[in-house]
Amino acid sequence: MSEQPPRVRIAPSPTGDPHVGTAYVALFNSTFARANGGTFLLRIDDTDRTRYRADSERAIMESLRWLGIRWDEGPDVGGPHAPYRQSERGDIYRRRAEEMVARGAAYRCFCTAERLERMRAAQRADKRFAGYDRACRGLSAAEVERLRAEGKPHVIRLLVPLDGSTAVHDELHGQIVVANAEIDDQVLFKSDGFPTYHLANCADDIAMGITHVIRAEEWIISTPKHVLIYRALGAPLPRFYHVPLLRNADKSKISKRKNPVSLDYYRRQGYLPEALLNFLANMGWASPEGKEIFDREHFARHFRPEDIHLGGPVFDLEKLRWMNGVYIRALPPAELVERLRSEGFLPAAADAASVGRVLPLVAERLHLLSEFEELTRFYFAEPGAIAVAELGPLKGGAAGCARLLAEAGAALARVGRWEGGEIEPVLETARAALAASKPELFMPLRLALTGRKDSPPILEVMQVLGKDKVLARLALAARSLAEPSS
Ligand code: GLU
Numbered sequence: 037m038s039e040q041p042p043r044v045r046i047a048p049s050p051t052g053d054p055h056v057g058t059a060y061v062a063l064f065n066s067t068f069a070r071a072n073g074g075t076f077l078l079r080i081d082d083t084d085r086t087r088y089r090a091d092s093e094r095a096i097m098e099s100l101r102w103l104g105i106r107w108d109e110g111p112d113v114g115g116p117h118a119p120y121r122q123s124e125r126g127d128i129y130r131r132r133a134e135e136m137v138a139r140g141a142a143y144r145c146f147c148t149a150e151r152l153e154r155m156r157a158a159q160r161a162d163k164r165f166a167g168y169d170r171a172c173r174g175l176s177a178a179e180v181e182r183l184r185a186e187g188k189p190h191v192i193r194l195l196v197p198l199d200g201s202t203a204v205h206d207e208l209h210g211q212i213v214v215a216n217a218e219i220d221d222q223v224l225f226k227s228d229g230f231p232t233y234h235l236a237n238c239a240d241d242i243a244m245g246i247t248h249v250i251r252a253e254e255w256i257i258s259t260p261k262h263v264l265i266y267r268a269l270g271a272p273l274p275r276f277y278h279v280p281l282l283r284n285a286d287k288s289k290i291s292k293r294k295n296p297v298s299l300d301y302y303r304r305q306g307y308l309p310e311a312l313l314n315f316l317a318n319m320g321w322a323s324p325e326g327k328e329i330f331d332r333e334h335f336a337r338h339f340r341p342e343d344i345h346l347g348g349p350v351f352d353l354e355k356l357r358w359m360n361g362v363y364i365r366a367l368p369p370a371e372l373v374e375r376l377r378s379e380g381f382l383p384a385a386a387d388a389a390s391v392g393r394v395l396p397l398v399a400e401r402l403h404l405l406s407e408f409e410e411l412t413r414f415y416f417a418e419p420g421a422i423a424v425a426e427l428g429p430l431k432g433g434a435a436g437c438a439r440l441l442a443e444a445g446a447a448l449a450r451v452g453r454w455e456g457g458e459i460e461p462v463l464e465t466a467r468a469a470l471a472a473s474k475p476e477l478f479m480p481l482r483l484a485l486t487g488r489k490d491s492p493p494i495l496e497v498m499q500v501l502g503k504d505k506v507l508a509r510l511a512l513a514a515r516s517l518a519e520p521s522s
Pocket of ligand 1: 081235250252255
């Protein structure tokens with residue numbers, strides 16, 4: 037193996053929302069390149085025109101950028117092997133396919149869709165090896181020329197040896213040997229002028245000097261075909277690492293139905309990119325220092341692709357939520373404000389000072405940036421009038437509560453230094469004088485001050501709100517209860 041710096045790539049298909057699996061594989065590839073002075077490139081695998089979605093490429097790039105994953109070569113930044121969009125590299129694949137035909141490693145197949153369908157139906161009926169029956173392998177050169185001259189559409193197929201076997205060495209899975217009889221004569225180049233995934237990726241990996249192919253495990257069964265293509269094209273093999281797929285809790289391949297898979301979803305929910313990356317790194321790798329929370333520098337320092345685990349990693353959303361909370365709490369208030377602002381979650385009235393004040397009250401319950409507004413509404417928005425219905429069956433009804441709040445307000449107005457130790461005894465004295473139980477006083481207080489029945493501890497809320505706001509909110513609530521119709 038050469039000692040040159042690694043060249044690695046991801047080759048996502050723009051067929052839908054940016055997938056969390058793309059981020060997973062991108063993380064391993066980009067970290068490996070970065071830590072070893074190598075190059076990480078982004079190539080867009082858009083040759084399957086039936087599944088192509090126009091906005092998907094942009095969304096993939098935007099999500100990767102949001103995650104802080106940067107590529108050295110790609111469709112947007114260019115590079116020595118441009119273009120990096122497979123749909124723009126048609127000639128290269130055509131030439132490669134023709135080269136393989138010329139070398140006797142591939143052949144032209146003129147079978148019609150109808151014939152292939154009949155063939156498959158027959159194979160299904162008697163449970164034979166499902167694959168192309170190699171009918172066109174027997175065509176003579178003259179026959180091929182005649183059919184071409186007649187303008188009959190054709191594909192180019194891989195000519196798999198009929199006997200022997202093909203070995204693949206995977207750095208994670210070890211040696212895999214497949215009998216050639218089990219390998220289909222794969223279509224390499226289609227009649228619509230586009231290559232299939234297999235030819236396009238091998239041709240590009242060769243042209244772009246890819247040294248390590250780190251990709252999802254689902255491609256491992258295709259790799260023997262790729263080895264045959266590499267050989268036919270006279271190119272050295274890269275090292276292969278097939279990374280286990282992310283799993284739903286029931287161990288099935290991660291799917292939309294059971295788990296959110298779109299990176300957009302995680303962004304919209306207010307996950308922090310560094311938390312998501314840390315979580316993803318943990319899915320396939322364990323820090324040698326036994327750390328669960330680590331930054332990308334730690335990961336880059338220790339990560340080696342051969343240490344990727346083979347167990348099917350379960351994508352545990354609860355765990356990710358927890359980890360995100362840890363990351364949010366570690367942000368300095370000014371940084372948190374910036375994150376909230378840039379992702380559109382910052383309440384209008386908030387700034388670093390106010391966020392710093394209110395944060396300690398909600399931090400333990402804050403797991404997602406999107407929860408911030410709801411958790412801190414009591415602070416940044418005026419709760420307004422109390423809805424009488426919210427109070428439930430309290431002693432004295434609305435009028436009684438109005439009196440409680442007015443009296444509590446009057447007592448609190450006399451507090452000199454506005455801190456918990458001063459506020460609490462004053463409230464206690466007022467409560468005793470009013471002959472109210474704790475819930476009888478505290479529930480209306482809580483509603484008046486926060487607009488909700490569940491809030492952080494009320495003394496802390498009072499302190500954070502400050503005396504003026506507390507008195508104003510109590511007065512407003514008392515008035516609204518005294519005149520419920522207004
Ligand atoms: N387009 C394929 C994917 O998104 C690329 C697989 C490969 O890396 O070879 O999974």
